[in-house]
Amino acid sequence: MIGELHHYGVTVSDMEESLDFYRDSLGLAVSERLSFASEEFSTFVGVEGVDVDIAFLDAGGGAVELLEYAAPPGGDANEGVENNDVGAAHVCLEVPDIEAVHDDLNGTVEFLSPPQRLSNGAKVAYVFDPDGNVVELLEA
Template sequence: MQDLSAHHVGLTVADLDRAIEFYRDVLGLDVLSRFSVGGEEFATGVGVPGAAADFAHLDAGGARVELVAYQPEGDGQPRAELNQPGASHLGLEVDDLDAFYEDLPEDVPTISDPQTTESGTRICFLQDPDGHLVEVLQL
């Protein structure tokens, strides 16, 4: 069996420019590349007839975040809650969670203010413009 290594975490978004703005300007991730993919092989590979999509790859300090906006847009179905099977979230680490939280724009939805868990990790969950959950943590 081949050895696996992580390449990216992918998030499907409705508006690529809006998502890039959030991840770049609010979370401070650097945009590595932007590109589009279509064609029969892509549609077959993702299992979506006629699929084409615009992509952006962002640097999250050792992890790559891939934002994907399908053309036409997705079905707009609500996302699973965090505690339900199939739910997902992106985890990003910071040195000072309280300072990060204080610097968040007021219009960024959060689940709570920073909390310290039983393990001693400080966490805060927020939502991106498409409702994806982002956990920001301090170890």
């Protein structure tokens, strides 16, 4: 019934600032840009009067979808959210060398901590996009 993961979508406050992060800092390529201001899209997302700019970025076996709503204005879903809160979410992206990525991006991207080696052997780090959305980097 269910196929492969197609994309992970996240609402952002500023498309260009988010593209600076996902495209320029993390290296994801923009594969498609769309915009919708239609009754059908409003019905689809359950929000009246939608005007939205969308960018899809290639993430290997799937995509990251960035959505900036020009209208109507929304709130900040990350306000006061901790990683252990029900509903807290993150997207995980594989990197070949997490220490090198940390060294390269530290100071320009906010890391929650330096890379950590977990008891299962995985090397991981959480970073925050410009809106505070969590992105996990996993050495693969």
